[in-house]
Amino acid sequence: MHPALSVLFFTVTSGMGFGLLFCLLFAYHYGVFPLPLNGLSDNVWSSLTQPYLIDIAIATGLFTLGLISSSFHLANPKNAWRSFTRFRSSWLSREAVFAVLMYPVLAIYIGALLFEMTLAANLIGLALLVLLLVLVYCTAMIYASLKTIPQWHNRYVSAGFLIFSLISGLMAYAAIVPEAQLNSLIYLPVLGTGLVIKLLYFHSLGEPQISNINTATGFGASQASITLFDTGHSSRNFSQREFIYIVGPKTTNLARKVCLIAAFVLPAALLTMNWTWAALASHYLGMLLERWLFFVEAKHVIRHYYST
Amino acid sequence: MPQSPADIAAKLPRFENHAEQETHFTTCYMCACRCGIKVTTENEQIRFIQGNRNHPVNKGVLCGKGNAGIMKQNSPAKLKHPMRRKSGSERGSGEFEAISWDEALDILTKRLKNIRDTDPKKLAFFTGRDQMQALTGLWASQFGTINWAAHGGFCSVNMASAGLYTTGHSFWEFGDPDWDNTRYFMLWGVAEDHASNPIKIGLEKLKKRGAKFVAINPVRTGYQAIADEWIAIKPGTDGIFALSMVHVLLRERLIDEEFLVRYTNAPQLIIQNPGGNNDGLVHRDQDGNPTLWCQSSEQVTSALNTDANPALVGEYTTDDGVLVKTAMSLILESYLDEQYAPEQAAKVCGIDAADIERLALEMAHVAFKETIEIKTPWVDWAGREHESFIGRPVSMHAMRGVSAHSNGFQTCRGIHLLQALLGTVDCPGGHLAKPPYPKHIAPPIKPAKAMAPNTPLNSPPLGFPTSPDDLVIDDDGNPLRIDKAYSWDAPLANHGLMHMVIKNAVNADPYPIDTLILFMANMAWNSSMNTAQTMEMLKAKNDDGEYKIPFIVCSDAFHSETVDFADLILPDTTYLERYDTISILDRPISEAHMACDAIRQPIINPDRDVRPWQEVLIDLAGRLKFPQFTNDEGKPRYEGYEDFIVNYEKSPGIGFLAGWRGDNQNDHLLGEPNPEQWERYKENECFFEFEFPDNFKYFRHANKEYLEFAQSLGWVNCTDQIVIELYSEKLQSFRLAALGQSDGPQPQTQAQRDRILRYFEPLPIYYQPLEQQEITKDEYPFFAITQRPMHMYHSWDSQNSWLRQITSHNYLYMSESKALELGIADLGWVWVESHNAKIRAQVKHMQGVQADTVWTWNAIGKRKGNWGLSKDAPESNKGFLLNHLISESLPKQDGITNSDPITGQAAWYDLKVKITPCYEKDDKSWPQFEGTKNPMTASTQDQSYQCGESVNLKRSLKDSLFKK
Amino acid sequence: MKLGLTVDLDTCVGCHGCATACKQWNSSGTIGPLTDLNAYADEPDGPWLNRIRTYEVKAENEVSKTVHFPMSCLHCENAECVTVCPTGASYKREEDGIVLVDQDKCMGCNLCAWACPYGARELDEAQGVMKKCTLCVDRIYDQELEPEDRQPACVLTCPTGSRKFGDFDDPTSEVSLLTASRKGVDLMPELGYAPTNKYLPPRAAPQVPTHATSTSSSDAGIKGWINKMIAR
Ligand SMILES: Nc1nc2c(c(=O)[nH]1)N[C@H]1C(S)=C(S)[C@@H](COP(=O)(O)OP(=O)(O)OC[C@H]3O[C@@H](n4cnc5c(=O)[nH]c(N)nc54)[C@H](O)[C@@H]3O)O[C@H]1N2
Ligand SMILES: Nc1nc2c(c(=O)[nH]1)N[C@H]1C(S)=C(S)[C@@H](COP(=O)(O)OP(=O)(O)OC[C@H]3O[C@@H](n4cnc5c(=O)[nH]c(N)nc54)[C@H](O)[C@@H]3O)O[C@H]1N2
Ligand code: SF4
Ligand code: SF4
Ligand code: SF4
Ligand code: SF4
Ligand code: SF4
Ligand SMILES: [Mo]
Secondary structure (H helix, E strand, O other), X not given: OOOOHHHHHHHHHHXXXXXXXXXXXXXXXXXXXXXXXXXXOOOHHHHHOOHHHHHHHHHHHHHHHHHHHHHHOOOOHHHHHHHHXXXXXXXXXXXXXXXXXXXXXXXXXXXXXHOOOHHHHHXXXXXXXXXXXXXXXXXXXXXXXXXXXXXXXXXXXXXXXXXXXXXXXXHHHHHHOHHHOOOHHHHXXXXXHHHHHHHHHHHHOOOOOOOOXXXXXXXXXXXXXXXXXXXXXXXXXXXXXXXXXXXXXXHHHHHHHHHHHHHHHHHHHHHHOOOHHHHHHHHHHHHHHHHHHHHHOOOOHHHHHHOO | OOOOHHHHHHHOXXXXXXXXXXXXXXXXXXXXXXXXXXXXXXXXXXXXXXXXXXXXXXXXXXXXXXXXXXXXXXXXXXXXXXXXXXXXXXXXXXXXXXXXXXXXXXXXXXHHHHHHHHOHHHEEEEEOOOOOHHHHHHHHHHHOOOOEEOOHHHHOHHHHHHXXXXXXXXXXXXXXXXXXXXXXEEEEOOOOOOOHHHHHHHHHHHHHHOOEEEEEOOEOOHHHHOOOEEEOOOOOOXXXXXXXXXXXXXXXXXXXXXXXXXHEOOOOEEEOOOOOOOOOOEOEOOOXXXXXXXXXXXXXXXXXXXXXXXXXXXXEEOOOOOEEEEHHHHHHHHHOOHHHOHHHHHHHHOOOHHHHHHHHHHHHHHHHHOOEEEOOOEEEOOOOEEXXXXXXXXXXXXXXXXXXXXXXXXXXXXXXXXXXXXXXXXOOOOEEEOOOOOOOOOOOOOOOOOOOOOOOXXXXXXXXXXXXXXXXXXXXXXXXXXXXXXXXXXXXXOOOOHHHHHHHHHOOOOOOOOEEEEEOOOOOOOOOOOHHHHXXXXXXXXXXXXXXXXXXXXXXXXXXXXXXXXXXXXXXXXXXXOOEEEOOOOOOOOXXXXXXXXXXXXXXXXXXXXXXXXHHHHHHHHHOOOHHHEOOOOXXXXXXXXXXXXXXXXXXXXXXXXXXXXXXXXXXXXXXXXXXXXXXXXXXOOEEEXXXXXXXXXXXXXXXXXXXXXXXXXXXXXXXXXXXXXXXXXXXHHHHHHOOOOOOOOOOOHHHHHHHHHHOOOOOOOOOOHHHHOOOOOOOOEEEEEEOOOOOOOOOOOOOOOHHHHOOOOOEEEEHHHHHHOOOOOOOEEEEEOOOOEEEEEEEEEOOEOOOEEEEEOOOOOOOOOOOOOOOOHHHHOOOOOHHHOOOEOOOOOOOEXXXXXXXXXXXXXXXXXXXXXXXXXXXXXXXXXXXXXXXXXXXXXXXXXXXXXXXXXXXXXXXXXXX | OOEEEEEEOOOOOOOOXXXXXXXXXXXXXXXXOOOEEOOOOOOOEOOOOEEEEEEEEEOOOOOOEEEEEEEEOOOOOXXXXXXOOOOOOXXXXXXXXXXXXXXXXXXXXXXXXHHOOOOOEEEEOOOOEEEEOOOOHHHHOOOOOOHHHOOOHHXXXXXXXXXXXXXXXXXXXXXXXXXXXXXXXXOOHHHXXXXXXXXXXXXXXOOOOOOOOOOOOOOOOOOOOOOOOOOO
């Protein structure tokens, strides 16, 4: 698949934003990751400046940036609003609905905090946590539901999206809330899980695929060897540009290693040294590479028709 | 609940604005197949071009090109006004200034008048892929120049001539397989052909019927892809393959003896008198009739003697003491020879001996065990009644894979011999003639020789020589025509040698000319051999600074490469903008059982200052006061083309259009001119068809009632049986001349004598193509050929933005295993070198190609700046022409044309090359040409053609919100 | 109704007639225009709703074959291209199963193209909307056309009759009968899209017996030739 930059940036950045928001909410409400926050002051203005709200704003900024960038890859953005209409069937529509839903819910949540409606804030906070899980799951399912791309229609994809988003959030959390002094008992297992899932995913790519040029052309029974003689067009066409992006195995193998190290291993090491920003940077770049690989290693079945 | 289509329709919006739309019928001209089309327009724009279901040629279907007509009409390369080469600019630079039609025609009239007043042969008028040779030929005759021909000489004259000198009709456009009845079909060397849609329609019929389809072709694409059996022959060797099958049939005596006796000259007696002046001629009686040996009377008798029981085989001495053998005896002697045994042939053509044997026996099985009978009584030439037509349902079609070789004439005769032995000529299930064919052998028209100022020729420039007396040479034996047609170089050059015109004119060999008019011929590019040199020749100057060809006039509709080499450009209309006739006097669109013709009519008004070439010719004919175009007062006789078509009569009652003649407007085929004729055609969807009664449908070469009918229309000039000439006395007469055994003209040089003796064999022979005789196989191991892509017509379609999306550059296709052997990767670049030149091309691997053959699509490569394409267009940067490699002369013998030694057919496919990997890092083909200074390029932007507003089929918001 | 096509791989010669017929019909009609990118320059391209590819097929112990393979939208029963579409632009009509794109609703996200296994959808990059075969919905129901013209443009034009159009719900329709008799196949059935269009595989070549020849060719050859009595 063609790795459109906007999509890479969008999924990684918004994933991080959602993960960060998740961590913040979790920390605030369940205190698992210590949050240096002692309630809101009486003064609304000063409370606005409270670190928690700033952090929420950062998270919101991140996923908003991601969402905006996602619209760059629409060829006809003026119809983007219509993407709310097919909630019934389309994961993309669901993602859009939930993503947009985030904003009012978040606004109400912040209102509840500001007006110190604790119960409401707790409940809405919980709802937001669920919403975030669902949202990231929707994003994942956009890819995971496509039977046309076996590398995406894969048992590790939705789990991966969820855990990667969480890791990204955690890395961001560690960086912007240094006071939190994240416990290695927290980040090591999480990073480890991410690493394992990615490894399992890479491993699963080696599994044999059910579709091939024989099933694609219907000459399946004959077990014949089939080669493309003529594409019927001299220039690369839309399908080829969109779906057929060939990167040699050497490059992808190297990229896989760099990605695993940059996204998971190095951040763990850096965190233990408390270099939180470095960990975040390494992880973010690693995730961009992860997403790039996610695309370039995804082989749409249409390639069978092009013998590639 | 299921809904009916009408219910569904009722809920749909009205998509098409039918009220604003008009439909008109006309004839497609995206190629020479001439399918009927129905064009829907809306506000002077084309909405849709659809096949005309009632049309005899295409029955409603259209090919890839025909469906892209909108984009031809839209082409940015359309010429816009008459132009003159800018004074001071160099020819070929493409610098022009627009002039008015008046000025253009004045310039031309003045020039032509001068030539006509002094030396008419100084005008050479040659036409390419046109469909109006009847008009251009008439024009040239009236002008008085013999230097006229159409593209046949570089196209497929081998097929036409071999047929017309053998069966009286031919492959190419003068015959068709009997698609409705054939059970075994063998296709020789055809990628697409002129009958593009009819062949496709026919193949579907075969498949439906479960008939077997065998394709003989070095390459497996297109039609060959759906063949039941693909025979990967080595190029240029079909002759030995055909004659080896003849060997098998003769050896097993699996031949239609009755057919041979009754319909061919196989039983005729041939004089055996080596060294004598009648050796090899047909023995004739006092009345000049060929003779037979009658087994009952044991005597020589006239071939017209219907009581005779001719001996098919035998050697006799006539009463006057002449030793004779039947032609069939000579056939047996020739082809039973070991050299034609499958084992021997296999070594040459690369087809397994067992396959050669089997294919021959399969055809024999179908011909003789699956015989069909059509119960229609008919009367033969001698007046005898027959109950039915007996059919041997084996048919064949052959085209340029056979014709574009220098042995193509004899190869094609070999295929006709095969057909005749199987008894499949014009019989049910066999190969049928298309009216006005068959003709007598050969058609009784002799090529014009004599010329005088201001005098029309006394016969057409092209005709059918039957002996050296008919050659167009002077007393010293030198060619009279600029293309040297009908000279000793190419005695039966029945379509001229267009590919030699430029070279001969530049070399003033046999003489210099003044003006060259090219109509619809891209001679500066894909239609010439040795293209790079040809472009230089067009620019060549004498010492005095004058161009060697002083004046070049080009009629084209588009900015072709040739346009850039003209001094005067007369822009033509597109096929949707003009009147045209597809005449029976020309290469008609007839079907086997129907005489047909057709017209074009303007559908779109030209938005430029262009004129139909037809109009220009009629106008010039009036200005130049050609007798047939001038009335008694010396004024132009015809108002224009439409008037000419209606009123011109070739002979009384016969004009360009056959339908709706006469006062009552319903005299078909023959009748007085009818002023309303165009209207009648338009009412009848722009075509005319006259279906034959059932008793005219077969054996027309020997069908009395048919022949009488054909004679009444001037299609044949007598009702004699058309006897199929397996043995050609006409060819032998040239050998006698070469042997010094004739009173008429004789070849002058030993080389000429050797050529004639070797190639003018009266029975079909196989010989190695001429170029290949003169180079070594080791040096040039690969055969190199081209094929027509089904979706492109020669150079026409690079300007078509839809078709060029399918193919905008070509590859050199090579056998995968051979390429890998040579270290040539898929998509790697290579040097391709012939004895003549060198090019660089990109290779593509394939499996379906004979291992020693490489090929490419024809005419995809373009010169920079032409055809409305931008400078970065792949057509010029990656596309390439094989033509550079093909020489118009043979490697050794200087001056001998690279053509069939009998017909002068251009030998495009004799080319041999060597291929070496190219290691330079450059993704471009070579040579690259600088190109024109004045490109008529389109903007490099995107294009979005639309006719009328689109009516989107809306989905309601409710539906998208709530529907599953 | 379940409208769709059969495509006969035994007769398709790869002429591209169906492709250009489709192009010209759909340059206007309900889905047009179709933009030609770089129309007269390098890399000319644009959306085609029907394309013809060509394959070389080599089965073990058999000579290889060339097969032309036209492909347009197969109007799948489980059209996931529709399921994934977020805007509702893509839809499958209940009444006849035709899968369409509402040109006014599409936002050009390409997701439907991602979901199509058959490459049947191509984005018009200039207009930003998705194009695909409409099964010529704007022809087949047009009551102002002659009944025999109410056929998809590609079907009308195919010179080898390789493309047939009809209702697969009707067991007596030509397409149903052809699918049954020629053992029409689904492309990539394993993905479960249940395509409506069926491909008719190349047939086995007919076997022609060779004419039995006499082992003793005594009368063969010129020497032993005995002339038959045949009247001229
Ligand atoms: N689409 C399209 N149609 C056209 C044209 C076009 O340009 N485009 N041009 C028109 C014109 S002018 C003509 S003359 C006709 C020609 O129509 P075709 O005769 O179909 O012409 P070619 O493409 O030259 O095809 C020759 C075929 O013969 C094969 N071949 C080459 N050498 C040999 C050989 O030695 N033996 C055998 N058995 N096969 C061989 C080639 O592989 C090729 O398949 O087509 C006409 N129709
Ligand atoms: N290597 C190789 N070369 C070949 C062949 C081959 O197989 N291989 N084939 C040969 C054969 S068989 C042939 S017939 C020739 C074809 O030879 P040509 O007939 O010379 O070639 P075309 O490319 O068809 O060019 C004809 C010209 O007609 C112009 N034209 C198109 N429509 C119109 C119109 O309506 N009016 C006017 N006035 N002009 C128009 C075009 O713009 C073009 O410039 O090529 C030959 N050349
Ligand atoms: S074969 Fe195609 S291009 Fe040629 S006349 Fe027919 S429809 Fe037109
Ligand atoms: S072929 Fe592709 S576009 Fe057509 S219905 Fe099936 S999935 Fe959708
Ligand atoms: S590109 Fe258009 S039709 Fe396709 S999924 Fe996106 S919005 Fe729907
Ligand atoms: S049915 Fe219509 S839209 Fe679909 S491929 Fe055929 S011509 Fe094109
Ligand atoms: S029109 Fe028919 S023969 Fe031509 S490519 Fe299309 S399906 Fe094949
Ligand atoms: Mo030709």
